[in-house]
Amino acid sequence: MQCFIGIDLGSTTTKAVVMDENCDVLGRGITNSRSNYDTAAAVSKQEAMIDTRFTLLEREISKLGGASENVHALLEDLERNFRKTQFLEQLGDLEQTCDGHITGARFSGVEETVRALMLDIFDAIREAANEIYAPGAQRKSDFFRDIAGSRFMREAEERAQVADIPYELLMNVYDKAIIEVENRPPEGDLRGKFLDGLEYLFTEKSDIGVDKDQLRTAVNTTLDIELEETYVVGTGYGRVRLPFPKEHIRSEILCHGMGAHIMFEGTRTVLDIGGQDTKGIQIDANGVVKNFQMNDRCAAGCGRYLGYIADEMNIGLHELGPIAMKAKKVPKINSTCTVFAGAELRDRLALGESRADILAGLHRSIILRAMSIIARSGGIEDQFTFTGGVANNESAVNELRKLVKENYGDVHINISPDSIYTGALGGASFAQRAVMA
Amino acid sequence: MSDSKKKAQVDLSKDVQKDQSQILQKEMIRGNFDKLARADQNPDDKVVYTFVPGNLNELVHCFDVVGNYPEVNALQSAMQKKTGAYVMEAERSGQDEDVCTYVKADLGMMRRGNIGPSGQKVAEPDLLLLSYTGCFTFMKWFELLRHEYKCETTMLHVPYQGDGEITKHMRDYVVKQLKEETIPALERVSGVKFDIDRLRENLRESAKAEEDLVKVLETAKLRPSPIDSYFGAIYYVGPMFSAFRGTPEATAYYKTLWAEVEDRVKRGLGPVTPEGEMGEERYRLVVEGPPNYTSMRDFWKMFYDEGAVVVASTYTKVGGNYEFGFRHDPDNPLETLADYCFNCYTNYNLPQRTDMLEHYMDEYQADGLLINSIKSCNSFSAGQLLMMREIEKRTGKPAAFVETDLVDPRYFSASNVKNRLESYFQMIDQKRQAA
Numbered sequence: 001m002q003c004f005i006g007i008d009l010g011s012t013t014t015k016a017v018v019m020d021e022n023c024d025v026l027g028r029g030i031t032n033s034r035s036n037y038d039t040a041a042a043v044s045k046q047e048a049m050i051d052t053r054f055t056l057l058e059r060e061i062s063k064l065g066g067a068s069e070n071v072h073a074l075l076e077d078l079e080r081n082f083r084k085t086q087f088l089e090q091l092g093d094l095e096q097t098c099d100g101h102i103t104g105a106r107f108s109g110v111e112e113t114v115r116a117l118m119l120d121i122f123d124a125i126r127e128a129a130n131e132i133y134a135p136g137a138q139r140k141s142d143f144f145r146d147i148a149g150s151r152f153m154r155e156a157e158e159r160a161q162v163a164d165i166p167y168e169l170l171m172n173v174y175d176k177a178i179i180e181v182e183n184r185p186p187e188g189d190l191r192g193k194f195l196d197g198l199e200y201l202f203t204e205k206s207d208i209g210v211d212k213d214q215l216r217t218a219v220n221t222t223l224d225i226e227l228e229e230t231y232v233v234g235t236g237y238g239r240v241r242l243p244f245p246k247e248h249i250r251s252e253i254l255c256h257g258m259g260a261h262i263m264f265e266g267t268r269t270v271l272d273i274g275g276q277d278t279k280g281i282q283i284d285a286n287g288v289v290k291n292f293q294m295n296d297r298c299a300a301g302c303g304r305y306l307g308y309i310a311d312e313m314n315i316g317l318h319e320l321g322p323i324a325m326k327a328k329k330v331p332k333i334n335s336t337c338t339v340f341a342g343a344e345l346r347d348r349l350a351l352g353e354s355r356a357d358i359l360a361g362l363h364r365s366i367i368l369r370a371m372s373i374i375a376r377s378g379g380i381e382d383q384f385t386f387t388g389g390v391a392n393n394e395s396a397v398n399e400l401r402k403l404v405k406e407n408y409g410d411v412h413i414n415i416s417p418d419s420i421y422t423g424a425l426g427g428a429s430f431a432q433r434a435v436m437a
Numbered sequence: 438m439s440d441s442k443k444k445a446q447v448d449l450s451k452d453v454q455k456d457q458s459q460i461l462q463k464e465m466i467r468g469n470f471d472k473l474a475r476a477d478q479n480p481d482d483k484v485v486y487t488f489v490p491g492n493l494n495e496l497v498h499c500f501d502v503v504g505n506y507p508e509v510n511a512l513q514s515a516m517q518k519k520t521g522a523y524v525m526e527a528e529r530s531g532q533d534e535d536v537c538t539y540v541k542a543d544l545g546m547m548r549r550g551n552i553g554p555s556g557q558k559v560a561e562p563d564l565l566l567l568s569y570t571g572c573f574t575f576m577k578w579f580e581l582l583r584h585e586y587k588c589e590t591t592m593l594h595v596p597y598q599g600d601g602e603i604t605k606h607m608r609d610y611v612v613k614q615l616k617e618e619t620i621p622a623l624e625r626v627s628g629v630k631f632d633i634d635r636l637r638e639n640l641r642e643s644a645k646a647e648e649d650l651v652k653v654l655e656t657a658k659l660r661p662s663p664i665d666s667y668f669g670a671i672y673y674v675g676p677m678f679s680a681f682r683g684t685p686e687a688t689a690y691y692k693t694l695w696a697e698v699e700d701r702v703k704r705g706l707g708p709v710t711p712e713g714e715m716g717e718e719r720y721r722l723v724v725e726g727p728p729n730y731t732s733m734r735d736f737w738k739m740f741y742d743e744g745a746v747v748v749a750s751t752y753t754k755v756g757g758n759y760e761f762g763f764r765h766d767p768d769n770p771l772e773t774l775a776d777y778c779f780n781c782y783t784n785y786n787l788p789q790r791t792d793m794l795e796h797y798m799d800e801y802q803a804d805g806l807l808i809n810s811i812k813s814c815n816s817f818s819a820g821q822l823l824m825m826r827e828i829e830k831r832t833g834k835p836a837a838f839v840e841t842d843l844v845d846p847r848y849f850s851a852s853n854v855k856n857r858l859e860s861y862f863q864m865i866d867q868k869r870q871a872a
Contacts, residue, residue: 237856251860254867288871289864291829296840296853376822376838 002230004435005048006427007041008252009033009238012275012303013389014040015421016048018227019428021436023262027051028421032143034182037238042185044424045232050190053222054079060218061210070209077135077205082197083142084133088126089193090144090181095122097177110165117163117170121155135204141316145182149174191223231435233427237276247434253281253292255426260385261287262429263422264414268381271374271400272422273390275303278370280377287426293377295369303390305341305366312342313355320359324395327360360395367399371407380404385414387422456709458694462675465690466513469680470553472503476560483563483627486582488575489756490781491568491595493619493774495639495683495765500627504680505559507578511542513554515730515844523549524845537574538813538845544581564626565590566619571597571783572816591622595778601789603779611775637767639683644764649691650677651759653698657748658801661718663701665708666801667747668737671728678756683765710741719744720865723797725790725824726809726817727752729841732849736841739858747807749797751790754782787820791827798832804865806836807858812848835868837861 003026004019010033018027029047033040054075061071095118102114128151132139141147152174160167198219202212234242235255242249252272260270261283270281282290295302310317331353333344341362348358374380384404390396397415404411416422455463476482483502487493489509497504514520523545524538530548532541546552546559553559567579569592576592583590593614596607620631653673657666664670673694681687707715711734722740724747729736740747754760758780766773778784785793794806806828810818825836839857842848 237852251856251863253860254863284871286871288867289835289860291836292860292864293838294853294857296850378826 001225001227002435003049003052003227004230004428004431005045005232006255006424006429006431007044007232007234007236007242008255008421008423008427009037009041009234009236009242010275010389010423011237011277012307013420014044014236014238015424016041016044017421017424017428018048018052019425019432021432023429023432025425025428026055027053028418028424030142030420032145032182033238034145036183037242039183039185040238041234041242046185049227050082052227053190053194056225057219057222060222061215064210064214064218074208074210074215077201077208078197080133080135081200081204082193084129084200085193085196087133087144087147088129091122091125091129091148093184094148094177094181097180098122098173101173101176106169110169113163113165114169114173117156117159117165118173120159121152121170124155125151145178149178191220194219194223231431233431233434235423235427248431250427250430252423253279253294254289255423255430256387257281257283257289257292257426258287258429259422259424259426260387260414262425263387263416263418264383264385266383266412267385267414269374269377269379269384270422271370271384271386272388273303273366273370273386273396274388275307278302278373280370280374282378282381291378293373295373302366303388305362306390306393306396309341309345309359309362312345318392321363321393321395323356324359324363325398326356327395328354329357329360330364330399331357331361333358333361333365360399363393363395364399364403366390367396367403370400371403375407380408380411383412383414384408385416387416387419389420391415391419392417456697458690458697459672461686461690461693462672465676465681465686466679467555469503470555470557470559473505473553473559474555474557476503477558482560484560485564485566485623485626486562486579487566487568488572489678490572490575490783491570491593491778492678492682492756493566493568493593493615493778494680495636495643496615496619496774497566497623498639498683499632499635500623500629502563502623502627503560505562506679507543507582508539509675509679510546510553510559511539511844512730514542514546515846516733517554518731518846519554520545520731520844521846524847535813537578538843538848540574540578540581542844543578547582547585561586562588564588564622566622567592568595568778569593570595570778570781571785574814574816589622589626591618593619593778595775595784598779598784598786598789601786603776607779608772608775611778612771615771615774633770636770640765640767640770640773642685642688643683644767646677646682646687646691647757647759647764649688649695650674652695653691654749654753654760656698656702657746659702660721660802661705661707662721662746662748662801663698663706663708665710665715665737665741665747666753667724667728667750668710668733668740669708670747670750670753674753674756682757708741708746710737712738712741715741715744715746717744718746720805720862721746721748721801721803723748723794723801723803723806724750724752724809725794725806725821727755727811727814727843728809729849730844731842731846732851735851736849736854739855743859743862745858745862748801748803751782751793751797754793757781783816787824790820791824794824794828795831798828798834803834804869805834805861806832807861808836808838810838810840812840812842813845814843835861835864837864 002021006017008015014031014033016029020026027048028051029044031040031043058075098118156170157167160170233248233250235250235252239249256270256272260267272279277294279294281292284290307317310320476484485497485502486505520542523542526545526548527541551559565579565582656663676687676690707718763780808821808825810821829836839854
């Protein structure tokens with residue numbers, strides 16, 4: 001089966017989209033960019049290929065009698081268990097790598113204690129995997145680093161205190177190991193992980209609404225399909241690091257323009273707020289870029305700004321929007337400088353302003369900056385599509401809607417739940433055109 | 438000098454290919470810095486500071502004075518990576534972050550002993566000759582220098598082409614000032630009496646050089662263009678825009694340059710870049726706005742690596758515009774100086790600038806327009822987006838916008854500029870495919 005792949009190497013996350021020859025999206029994959037674009041590209045592509053298998057499996061399962069009604073729930077369960085298998089595999093790698101780092105003068109006299117603690121810590125995390133991947137469990141992030149990191153910190157802190165071992169010593173081992181593990185793309189035994197995930201599912205639920213053998217066969221049939229990487233197009237800031245020729249590389253401006261056009265055909269203006277840049281793009285009826293503007297050397301007011309705020313407040317990035325939505329008023333905050341954001345936040349908290357109000361003000365300020373970039377690119381024409389990770393933030397969207405209305409009147413605003421994949425989608429489309437056109 | 442240092446120098450000189458005209462120009466510039474250094478030691482040698490746009494070089498040469506061009510010093514220092522420190526020096530002495538970086542580089546250089554790009558001392562001015570041609574900052578700049586040097590200052594007020602035309606009244610006004618203010622000031626400072634025949638002779642030389650310069654610039658209409666009309670032409674206009682216009686050396690330089698370019702035309706060659714011959718010409722661009730001088734080679738590389746050649750630029754008209762027929766006229770010596778000043782690009786209004794860009798887009802068969810917006814130059818930047826949209830509308834060709842600075846290295850973000858340029862080139866490709 002021919003697969004056309006677009007990979008968007010962003011500063012924070014790397015995304016991949018797999019498309020078939022009819023331009024239908026088969027799979028999406030995302031990973032943190034981990035300052036190693038080669039690995040990030042490989043991991044996101046692998047994730048998108050895994051997602052592709054799930055899409056193909058969905059098609060296969062739909063053919064089974066009685067399965068069509070609960071196919072989504074079944075796939076969700078299967079994917080959850082697959083992710084658990086994947087997590088446990090990487091966790092094993094992390095444990096082994098940590099063990100390799102418990103050496104040298106710093107561990108003199110405590111080596112065995114540290115090893116024993118590590119064993120305990122990893123056992124506890126392994127045990128927690130069932131809870132982390134339980135049906136309906138909410139995860140703040142799906143990235144291995146985030147899940148394993150937060151659990152490790154929690155377990156290590158408790159145990160270090162009891163054993164009277166410096167917490168930093170344990171964290172230092174972890175910090176060294178996680179970089180190595182992250183920079184090693186996960187093992188390729190996909191079939192094994194799918195089948196393990198399936199067995200977990202069978203253990204978890206006695207009745208899955210479909211014959212188990214038939215499901216096993218469907219999984220095997222899906223895994224037997226050969227997925228050919230027909231053409232790969234890379235985009236995003238890290239694109240120059242991709243290990244393929246120049247003609248396989250497209251600018252993210254073009255990819256976001258094309259991606260937005262594929263998602264919403266009526267799009268004429270695109271706003272993309274990514275990790276380190278904000279782009280205003282004007283496109284024609286065919287998705288061809290007419291003009292664009294983006295932030296210059298300063299990344300003030302981009303996605304990273306929100307990440308920094310979340311860190312300052314010690315909350316998850318995804319929690320910012322919901323908190324800001326509870327604001328009773330939106331204070332005027334003009335600084336979008338990431339460096340000043342922390343100070344601004346603390347000053348206002350000290351003055352007694354509520355976290356929700358301050359956050360709403362901060363969201364408004366980044367959208368104001370984006371509005372200036374859009375204005376310089378030629379303004380907003382109907383329809384207007386908002387893309388990038390920040391498009392998933394309800395408070396940012398709320399402020400954007402207000403400002404668009406104030407400045408441009410009634411404009412149809414498109415936001416896809418898959419907006420973070422817009423650049424990769426455009427890339428996949430260019431890959432498809434390179435071969436099929 | 439250590440062996441490794443010697444080796445590094447040899448490698449660098451080997452890296453850049455130089456034509457005969459470049460060697461000639463280098464000698465001319467060196468000669469002028471020698472004169473400025475001698476003047477520092479000899480109070481009888483008089484020094485006039487003046488700016489590139491609206492420079493009255495033919496007149497200045499009538500008084501045996503040495504000309505110094507502060508913005509040329511700034512850009513040459515930038516190419517030698519010296520301006521970062523100069524800019525900070527000026528900021529320490531009270532100039533704000535947003536002040537024109539040419540000004541700050543000059544003030545910083547002055548505060549560090551006024552050592553010019555040649556490594557020699559630049560003599561202090563005996564006269565600040567401000568020929569005001571549309572840039573308000575130039576006036577403020579000389580005000581600051583007057584405060585420092587406390588020397589004689591004279592200003593020639595050239596009316597802005599706000600209505601896009603030059604009237605008799607405007608010309609008379611400038612000629613009157615030349616007679617009543619500028620010439621007496623030069624006589625006073627130099628002790629040399631004005632000789633109009635000498636001026637006529639200088640103007641005759643200018644016209645010859647201008648003729649050759651235009652021939653060179655117009656070769657960019659060919660495919661492939663044998664020259665780059667932005668990065669390359671910045672060097673080509675050097676003698677014309679600075680201390681040499683109106684001199685036999687400048688005439689000889691342009692004759693040599695034309696012979697070199699004509700030879701490239703005959704051989705069907707593209708432009709010469711710092712890394713040798715440019716490969717296939719893939720994009721023909723018109724560029725509006727000054728270049729970045731602190732990372733000029735990196736900036737240029739972003740173009741020639743992609744096969745992009747600039748076929749026409751407006752920046753290479755800031756020190757005079759000859760492509761629309763104007764030549765210095767020895768028969769009307771003062772009137773022609775006035776006309777020259779009116780026609781500096783900085784003195785054009787927005788519709789004139791837009792028309793000029795449109796003309797370039799058509800005449801030079803450009804694929805698109807690129808604007809390099811200079812952070813600290815409001816004079817150039819005001820209205821650029823408007824012009825860009827108008828050109829898009831009139832020509833249907835894609836346009837793009839990058840942001841850098843003249844001589845402040847802090848304002849050149851290579852990855853950002855490269856990203857925008859790559860996007861722009863691909864945008865042109867996409868447009869071509871769609872067509």
